Amino acid sequence: MPTERSTLTQFLAEERRRHPGLCADLSSLIVDVALACKAISHRITTGALTGVLGGNDVVNVQGEQQQKLDVLANDIFLRTNEGGGKLAGMASEELDTPYAIPSRHPRGQYLLTFDPLDGSSNIDVNVSVGSIFSILRAPVPGAHAQPDDFLQPGTEQVAGGYAIYGPSTVLVLTVGTGVHAFTLDPSVGEFLLTRQDIKLPASTAEFAINTSNRRFWQPAVARYVDECLAGTSGPRQKDFNMRWVASLVAETHRILTRGGVFLYPRDSKDPAKEGRLRLLYEANPIAFLIEQAGGKASTGHERVLDVRPAQLHQRIGFIFGAREEVERIERYHAEHSGGDAEEQSHPLYGFRGLYRSAS
Numbered sequence: 001m002p003t004e005r006s007t008l009t010q011f012l013a014e015e016r017r018r019h020p021g022l023c024a025d026l027s028s029l030i031v032d033v034a035l036a037c038k039a040i041s042h043r044i045t046t047g048a049l050t051g052v053l054g055g056n057d058v059v060n061v062q063g064e065q066q067q068k069l070d071v072l073a074n075d076i077f078l079r080t081n082e083g084g085g086k087l088a089g090m091a092s093e094e095l096d097t098p099y100a101i102p103s104r105h106p107r108g109q110y111l112l113t114f115d116p117l118d119g120s121s122n123i124d125v126n127v128s129v130g131s132i133f134s135i136l137r138a139p140v141p142g143a144h145a146q147p148d149d150f151l152q153p154g155t156e157q158v159a160g161g162y163a164i165y166g167p168s169t170v171l172v173l174t175v176g177t178g179v180h181a182f183t184l185d186p187s188v189g190e191f192l193l194t195r196q197d198i199k200l201p202a203s204t205a206e207f208a209i210n211t212s213n214r215r216f217w218q219p220a221v222a223r224y225v226d227e228c229l230a231g232t233s234g235p236r237q238k239d240f241n242m243r244w245v246a247s248l249v250a251e252t253h254r255i256l257t258r259g260g261v262f263l264y265p266r267d268s269k270d271p272a273k274e275g276r277l278r279l280l281y282e283a284n285p286i287a288f289l290i291e292q293a294g295g296k297a298s299t300g301h302e303r304v305l306d307v308r309p310a311q312l313h314q315r316i317g318f319i320f321g322a323r324e325e326v327e328r329i330e331r332y333h334a335e336h337s338g339g340d341a342e343e344q345s346h347p348l349y350g351f352r353g354l355y356r357s358a359s
């Protein structure tokens, strides 16, 4: 079917004309990443027919049960991107250490980090999952990337995005010049531009959080959620809706489509972990998109993109979306940060925060 919409490749060529600083290698790397997403999309679509559902009895570096599709998607990302001559190395949520580009391939000037399959717990129940990616400059172009090379703050990203595998497959991308969405047309095998320069409303009446963690929340988070739940009879004086898909990509896509705020804050469930989501593969690329769309992304205390990673698989508290809501949550964190640390780390503190904030 003929179409007048730009393909991803045409769009990137046009972006390079508009922004001459955009490098040709970066465009072709993004096209390779998109190719990986198409292949993953195809495997997900066939589901049980090709035996790709279910676990594979392996626990990954994150301490989580790997799904067959986690491994498959990881493999597709590596194979599709290793030979293009654009990369000095890759780092994946599913691999303990960075992936070295095999010596038979030329090495390039970029680093690719990715969560090959996000929202794994949703695969078997046929709910949307996705892939998330981030592109950084290699400190030494052409050389084999060292693990520390990946430890760059999110502000250094040159591109970031995700593919959502839902009722349709959509690639959402930023190269630092706005946020654009491309829908996969399976009849021609191309991502076609369907939304340009996506903007996020500054306010919202919809929040997303896993409330089963409530007893582990810090007081600032409990206060924020309690106020939303109190609706028109509480201090916010408006009713809020709530959503939780348990797939970061799906939550992000909803927020980029109709607004909202997302919280997976640091909590006391496992004090050894600084959060649930991973800084390099999840928080940074999503924060890049959200900021480019006019929203905010924060740990509760600071801008996510300013965090200097200390470890490849570092986790982080992640709050993003409508600017006014994120600013409010940051304010609550600042107001509650002077409290009694011992009391605040108590698992029931969140509940007591409920009563305190209601007064």
Ligand SMILES: O=P(O)(O)OC[C@H]1O[C@](O)(COP(=O)(O)O)[C@@H](O)[C@@H]1O
Pocket: 064, 093, 115, 117, 118, 119, 120, 121, 210, 246, 247, 248, 249, 264, 276
């Ligand atoms: O199961 P929970 O605690 O609600 O966590 C859901 C979160 O975990 C994730 O699934 C983590 O991603 P992975 O599936 O890549 O491990 C996010 O997509 C989602 O926001």
Ligand SMILES: [Mg+2]
Pocket: 115, 117, 118, 119, 248, 282
């Ligand atoms: Mg993930």
Ligand SMILES: [Mg+2]
Pocket: 070, 093, 115, 116, 117, 118, 119, 120
């Ligand atoms: Mg994953």
